[in-house]
Amino acid sequence: MKSVTLWSTILGGILATAFALPAHAQATRTWVSGVGDDANPCSRTAPCKTFAGAISKTATGGQINCIDPAGFGAVTITKSITISCEYTEGGVLAAGVNGIIINAAAGHVVLRGLDLEGTGFGVSPGLVGVSILNAATVIIEKCTIHGFRSGTAAGINVNVAAGVNVRISVVDSNINENGNGIAMTAAGTAQLTGDNVRLVGNASNGIAVTANTAATLTNSVIGYNGVAGAAVTSGNGTINLYGSTLQNNGVAVNVASGTGRVRIAENKIHNNTTAFTIAAGGLVESANNNHVGDNGAGAPNAVIANQ
Helix, strand or coil: CHHHHHHHHHHHHHHHHHHCCCCCCCEEEEEECCCCCCCCCCCCCCCECCHHHHHCCEEEEEEEEECCCEECCCEEECCCEEEECCCCCEEEECCCCCCEEEECCCCEEEEECEEEECCCCCCCCECEEEEEEECCEEEEECCEEECECCCCCEEEEECCCCCCEEEEEEEEEEEECCCEEEEECCCCEEEEEEEEEEEECCCCEEEEECCCEEEEEECCEEECCCCEEEEECCCCCEEEEECCEEECCCEEEEECCCCCEEEEECCEEECCCEEEEECCCCEEEECCCCEEECCCCCCCCEECCCC
8 A cells, every 4th residue: 555655656746747847948840820929839739920939939959930921020040040931931021120130159040931021112121131140050041132221231241250150051042132132241251152042133242252251152143233243342252153144233243352362164244334343463263164245344364273
């Protein structure tokens, strides 16, 4: 009899402990919906309404998914996380503010299937679509970033502090009608790779890099940008352009720094007001296999050695 009583006491203690687990424990996968509520636990059957509401209930390294098409609001990301809305409309409407701020020390962040709208031709344009201040890696896939034309004005802005090294991948994305399409102005170091990226109609540059930053774009379209398609604006920034189209920009390639470098191979470069502008000491290195025509003045001033 004592044995039964002892086991009953132990079992009761176990059950009491289990039911006393904190109700706010974070989930590895959470959900948002246009008809959700941020007071909910962000489960599939009780989703949250905003990314900001869901992120606090999502564990580090977890994932936020969208149930239905809606606008889910601006968000600041401070930990490793994936926000994935590939099969529906994951909208962020950012009037007068940044769309997504990434400030996740040593974090790994994935943004997939998002539509960031900065209301660029409205009364209160957004500032930056994706502002990267700190992270180890950032992956942006199948996203549209449009209309960020106020203040620092960029679709993607990379501005990590000294001592931070971030690697960024942009794939299958449209970055259109912003101030700059992609601007890399890091005090730390940053490397970006992009494939099938469309940088079109940005008021300033399609892509611009400065000291300690490097970008490589392949199979991309860079067109109708007001100042330049690709620009090294200062320092020892580097841009590699392979198999892409640069068309109808103010300048196709602008190296404004004496230590800047742009490498070009197998590109189509047509109908730009000016083809190339190169500061003294700067380099535009060509593999001599680009299709170039109907541009204004300028030419590459160095050759990429074939090996």
